[in-house]
Each structure stands twice: as structure tokens, then as C-alpha cells.
Amino acid sequence: MLSPYSPSYAGRFNTVRLLCIIAMVAAVVVLLHYGQPAQQSGNDHQWLQFTPNLTLPGDILYRLSVAAEASGNYAQAKTWQQTALALYERSGLGAAASAPAVHRLGIFYSKLGYPDHGQRFLLYAAQLDDSRRDLCLLLSAIYADEETDQTQWLSNASLLEQQPRWLAGLTRIDMWQRMGQQDRSQQLRRQWVGRQVIFSKLASGLVVVYGLLGLVGLLVSGYALIGLLGQPARRPRQRMYVPWRLIDMTEVVVVLVLAMVVLTKARGYITEHLHLDEQSGLTPAVIIALIYLASVGIALAVIWYRLRSYRGSLWQMLGLRSGPWGRLVGWGVAGYGVFIFILGVGWLVLRQIGVLGSLPAIAAQIRSTADLIAQAGDPRAYLVYFALICLIGPLVEEIIFRGFVYAGLRRMMGMVPAVVLSAALFASIHLSAPAGGMLMVGLIGAVLAYLYERTHSLLPSIVAHAVHNTLLFVLLSAYGLL
Numbered sequence: 154m155l156s157p158y159s160p161s162y163a164g165r166f167n168t169v170r171l172l173c174i175i176a177m178v179a180a181v182v183v184l185l186h187y188g189q190p191a192q193q194s195g196n197d198h199q200w201l202q203f204t205p206n207l208t209l210p211g212d213i214l215y216r217l218s219v220a221a222e223a224s225g226n227y228a229q230a231k232t233w234q235q236t237a238l239a240l241y242e243r244s245g246l247g248a249a250a251s252a253p254a255v256h257r258l259g260i261f262y263s264k265l266g267y268p269d270h271g272q273r274f275l276l277y278a279a280q281l282d283d284s285r286r287d288l289c290l291l292l293s294a295i296y297a298d299e300e301t302d303q304t305q306w307l308s309n310a311s312l313l314e315q316q317p318r319w320l321a322g323l324t325r326i327d328m329w330q331r332m333g334q335q336d337r338s339q340q341l342r343r344q345w346v347g348r349q350v351i352f353s354k355l356a357s358g359l360v361v362v363y364g365l366l367g368l369v370g371l372l373v374s375g376y377a378l379i380g381l382l383g384q385p386a387r388r389p390r391q392r393m394y395v396p397w398r399l400i401d402m403t404e405v406v407v408v409l410v411l412a413m414v415v416l417t418k419a420r421g422y423i424t425e426h427l428h429l430d431e432q433s434g435l436t437p438a439v440i441i442a443l444i445y446l447a448s449v450g451i452a453l454a455v456i457w458y459r460l461r462s463y464r465g466s467l468w469q470m471l472g473l474r475s476g477p478w479g480r481l482v483g484w485g486v487a488g489y490g491v492f493i494f495i496l497g498v499g500w501l502v503l504r505q506i507g508v509l510g511s512l513p514a515i516a517a518q519i520r521s522t523a524d525l526i527a528q529a530g531d532p533r534a535y536l537v538y539f540a541l542i543c544l545i546g547p548l549v550e551e552i553i554f555r556g557f558v559y560a561g562l563r564r565m566m567g568m569v570p571a572v573v574l575s576a577a578l579f580a581s582i583h584l585s586a587p588a589g590g591m592l593m594v595g596l597i598g599a600v601l602a603y604l605y606e607r608t609h610s611l612l613p614s615i616v617a618h619a620v621h622n623t624l625l626f627v628l629l630s631a632y633g634l635l
Contacts, residue, residue, distance in 0.1 A: 167400055170400055170404060171400065173404075174400075174403055174404055174407050177407045177408065177411045178407055180411060181407070181410055181411050181414050184414045184415065184418055185414065207240040207241075207243055207244045207254070208240070208241065208244055208251060208253045208254045208257065209632070210237075210240055211236075211237040211238070211240035211241045211244075211254070211257065212237070212257075212317065212319070212320070212632070213356065213628075213632065214233045214234075214236050214237040214240070215233070215234060215237040215261075216319055216349045216352055216353065217233050217349075217352075217353050217356065218230040218231070218232075218233035218234045218237065219346060219349040219350075219353075220346075220349050220350045220352070220353030220354075221233060221353075223346050223349070223350055224350075238258075238261060240254075241254045241257045241258050241261070242254075242258065245257070245258045245274070250277075250281060252278050252281035252282040252285070255274050255277050255278040255281060256274075256275070256278040256282075256285070256289065256292075256316075257320070258271075258274040259271045259272070259273075259274035259275030259276075259277075259278055259289070259292065259293070259296070260275070260292060260296065260320070260323075260324065262274060263275075263296035264296070264327070268296055268297060268298035269298070271293075271296050272293050272296070272297060275289045275290075275292050275293040275296070276289065276290075276293060279293075285315055287309070287312055288312040288313070288315050288316070291306070291309050291312050291313070292324060294306070295324065295327060295328050295331055296327070296331075303331070303332055306328055306332065310325065310328065313325055313328070317632070317633070318633065318634070318635070319345075319348070319349065319352075319632075319635065322341065322344075322345040322348070323345060325341060326338050326341045326342050326345060329341065348635045349635075351635055352631055352632070352635045355627070355628075355631045355635075356628065356631070359624060359627065359628055362624065363493055363624070366486075366489060366490040366493045366620075367490065367493040367494045367497050368490070369486065369487055369490030369494075370487070370489075370490030370491040370492065370493050370494030370495070371490075371494050373487045373490060373491055374491055374494055374495075393560045393563040393564055394564065395470060395560045395561060395563075395564050396460065396463050396470070397459060397460065397557070397561050397564075398561070398564075399561070399565065401459050401561065402557065402558050402561040402562070404455060404459075405452050405455050405456055405459075405553065405557060405558070406558065406578055406582075408451060408452055408455050409448060409449070409451070409452040409553065409582065410581075410582065412447065412448040412451045412452065413444075413448045413582070416444045416447055416448055417444060420440055420441075420444055423440075435531045435533045435534045435537070437534070438531075438533075438534035438537040438538055439537060441541075442537050442538075442540075442541050445541060445545075445546070446541075446545070449549045449550070449553065452553055453549065453552065453553070456471075456552075456553070456557055470556075471552050471556035471557060471560075471611070472551075472552070472555060472556035472560065472605060472609070472610060472611035473552070473556070473610075473611055473612075474609065474610045474611075476608075476610055476612070478612070481608060481610055481612040481613050481616075482612065482613070482616050484604060484607070484608055484613035484616075485604065485612065485613035485614065485615070485616025485617040485620070486616065486617070486620065488600050488601070488603070488604045488613055488614075488617045489600070489616075489617040489620045489621060491600060492596065492597050492600045492617070492621075495596065495600075496593070496596065535630055535633075535634075538626065539626060539630075542622045542623075542625075542626050543619055543622050543623045543626055544619070546618075546622060547615050547618035547619040547622060548615055550579075550618065551601065551605075551611050551614045551615045551618055552611065554575060554578065554579045554582075554598065554601075555575070555601055555602055555605040555611060555614050556605070556611050558575050558578060558579075559571060559572070559575040559602045559605060559606075560605075562574055562575055563606070568603075568606055571602070572599050572602045572603060572606070573599065575598065575599075575602050576595045576596070576598035576599040576602060577595060577598075579594060579595065579598035579601075580592075580594040580595035580598060597617075597618075597621060600617065601614040601617060601618060602614075604617060
């Protein structure tokens with residue numbers, strides 16, 4: 154009988170594993186291309202969305218313009234409103250039109266004095282998103298440039314809550330104004346504008362935080378460059394000696410992708426049959442959390458199964474090592490500052506050569522995350538998303554992609570190719586991000602890998618990852634709650 158550790162047995166075993174991996178890759182391809190649900194609604198929070206959607210950045214800019222107008226800065230308010238409208242048009246016009254963007258075009262064209270254009274867009278939004286058909290028809294009646302029957306408006310006013318909270322408030326103001334209730338309309342407008350001012354102040358505070366982090370990144374980058382120029386060439390870094398191999402890493406990544414695709418597809422069919430796409434609050438949040446936890450849990454189980462026979466601490470092998478906590482946390486904050494600095498410099502360069510518009514590249518990446526939490530509604534749902542996005546996600550993703558995948562790559566190759574390849578794999582998992590977002594995820598993945606390379610601890614990478622997710626979560630929570 155062959156020993157489990159003999160070369161012949163290992164060769165046969167690896168051949169079977171390789172065939173299983175190829176079968177799983179084929180299953181992923183088939184599910185992605187041929188397993189789409191029959192119909193997707195405009196509010197579907199699928200991870201596997203590929204249509205670019207600039208609705209969220211447009212919403213943020215429009216809300217900032219309201220606060221600017223309230224403070225008397227009319228020129229800035231007009232600029233931001235025009236930019237927001239341009240973003241809606243980029244997402245709402247063309248063959249792959251986004252229903253939320255078309256919906257907003259209908260509202261804002263009507264408010265700008267083009268009711269015929271507005272009605273056409275609202276009716277088109279009703280065709281794109283059948284679950285919001287009654288809402289779009291109600292808005293079409295409210296903004297119509299003709300006398301319409303207003304008796305049903307109040308009884309159907311609850312339909313306005315199907316929109317994001319800030320847009321529901323705005324359309325409710327316009328409804329009361331069309332009904333001739335000027336006092337009620339003005340009272341609601343004062344409250345609504347006050348919320349936009351608060352949102353603007355919070356967004357400005359986040360800009361200051363990003364600015365400070367970018368300054369830290371500038372100082373750290375400058376110090377590192379001076380040190381690099383002033384020191385003799387260093388010897389190449391030693392490779393990481395870990396027991397797992399390329400086939401182990403490939404298996405884990407493929408299993409993770411397959412689990413995400415299968416569970417997301419299952420959620421799509423469950424959502425369609427139980428009409429969960431028409432709900433907001435705790436239930437969708439729990440379903441999304443369960444899908445994520447099941448996906449990463451399966452990947453972690455595969456890692457444990459493959460490493461269970463090795464001696465020593467599994468956690469230490471995966472980079473969860475103790476050390477000077479303050480120094481490691483400082484490395485994490487500084488590393489994220491470098492990421493912000495590189496991102497800012499890259500945006501300025503690309504903007505100068507005309508590749509980017511007037512929005513930072515960060516606006517393109519937050520859409521996929523915003524789709525999960527922008528309309529949560531229930532505060533308990535925000536707690537679920539906070540735990541998932543800001544606490545659990547950074548920990549488990551760093552264990553998988555830096556502690557396991559990057560360390561395994563460093564066993565076989567130098568630092569630079571290992572950083573680039575692990576960052577590419579990390580970006581490929583974020584299937585819902587558009588192209589600009591994928592580049593951002595890849596960039597931060599490279600920074601996180603370098604932090605692990607530099608410190609041989611996952612704590613700095615976890616800290617930087619958590620800071621990134623938390624700042625975005627704060628912005629998106631304010632977007633949904635205010």
C-alpha cells in the first residue's frame with residue numbers, strides 16, 4: 154500500500170485536486186454567463202453587477218449643492234448640480250441605462266422646467282424597474298405640466314419611501330407644493346435642507362480626515378524615498394517559508410469564488426420568488442451577511458483542512474503574530490495614508506491629461522458597497538453591515554489574501570511579482586466593482602501586501618483595511634440615514 158506521503162500518492166492526489174479545480178472554474182464560468190436570473194430589478198443588490206452606475210456620486214454632489222446654496226455659495230451649488238446631472242446622464246442614457254439614474258433624470262429635468270422630458274424618463278424608469286412602476290407613475294403625475302387628479306396622491310404617498318431617504322423627502326416637498334400646501338411644503342423643505350447641511354458637514358469632515366491621511370502618506374513616502382536614496386542597495390528580501398503550495402492557494406481562491414457565485418445566485422432566485430428586492434431593513438442585511446460569512450467560512454475551512462497536519466500554531470503561520478501593538482497599528486495607519494497619497498497623486502495626473510472628470514476616482518468604487526447599505530432603513534441593519542464591513546471583512550480577507558495567498562506566492566517568487574499577483578487576485582474577488590473600483594481595490598491590495606511583507610504581521614494590514622472600510626461606511630451610512 155502506498156504511504157500518504159510517498160511521491161506516487163502525492164502525484165495522484167494532486168492530479169485529482171487539479172481536475173476538481175478545473176471543474177470548479179468551469180462551473181464559475183457557466184454560472185456567470187448562463188445562470189443569470191430571468192429578470193433583475195433596479196434595486197437588486199447583486200454582487201455580480203457589471204453595468205457602470207454613477208448614481209451615488211451624483212446623489213452626493215446634488216446634496217452638497219443644496220448645502221452650498223443654503224450657505225449662499227450659489228456658483229459652487231450650480232457647478233455641483235450640473236456635474237450631478239451629467240453623472241445621471243452618463244448612467245441613464247444609452248443601451249445599458251441604469252434605472253435609478255433614469256429615475257433621477259425624470260425628477261430633475263422636471264424640476265429644471267422640462268416636464269415633457271421628465272415624464273418620458275419617469276415612464277422609461279417604470280419600464281426598466283417594474284417593482285417601482287407605481288412610484289414612477291406617481292412621480293410622473295406630480296411633476297406633470299398639466300392638471301391631474303390629486304385625490305390619490307396622499308393615499309399613495311407611502312410609495313415615495315421606495316426612494317433613498319433624501320430623495321423621498323425632496324419629492325414629498327414637491328408633492329405638497331403642487332397641491333397648493335405652501336406652508337407644509339416650506340416646513341418640510343427647511344427640515345430637508347437642514348439634513349443636507351448636516352450631511353455636507355459630515356462629508357467635509359471625512360475630506361479633512363482623508364487629507365490628513367494623505368499628508369501622513371506624503372511624509373512617510375518622502376522619508377522612505379530619502380532613506381532609499383541615502384543607503385546602499387539592500388539584498389533581496391528572504392522568501393517566506395510556508396508549507397502550502399501553488400495548488401493549495403489556487404484551490405482556496407477558486408473555492409471562494411465558486412462559493413460566492415453559487416450563494417449569490419441562490420440569493421437572487423430567493424429574492425425574486427419571495428420579493429425581497431422590494432424590502433429594505435434587517436432581512437436583506439442578514440441574508441447578505443450570511444452569504445458573505447458562508448463564502449469566507451468555506452474558504453477558511455479549506456485552509457484549515459489543508460494545514461491541520463502541520464506542527465506549530467496555525468494562526469502564526471497565517472500571520473496573526475503578536476508584537477509591539479502600537480508600532481504595528483502605526484504601520485497600518487501610515488500604510489493607508491500612503492495609499493491615499495498615491496491615489497490622490499494618480500487622480501491629479503489623470504485629470505490633467507483628461508482621463509478623469511471632476512470627481513475623485515474613489516467615487517467609482519463605493520457604488521458596490523453602497524448598493525448594500527444605502528437603503529437599509531433599519532438601524533439594526535446598519536449594525537449588521539458595520540460588523541460585516543468594518544470588523545469581520547478586514548480580518549478574514551487579510552487572513553485569506555495576505556496571510557495565505559501572498560505568503561504562498563512569496564514562497565515561489567520575489568516581492569514585486571507576489572505583491573502584484575496577490576493584489577490582482579484580491580481585486581478579482583470584488584466582482585461588483587466597476588473598472589475604476591477594481592484598480593482601487595488592486596492598489597490597496599498591493600499596499601496591504603507590502604505591509605505584511607514589511608512587518609510579517611497581519612495586524613497593520615487589518616488596521617489599514619478596517620480604516621478604509623470604516624471611512625466609506627460612515628459616508629454611506631450618512632447617505633442612507635440623513
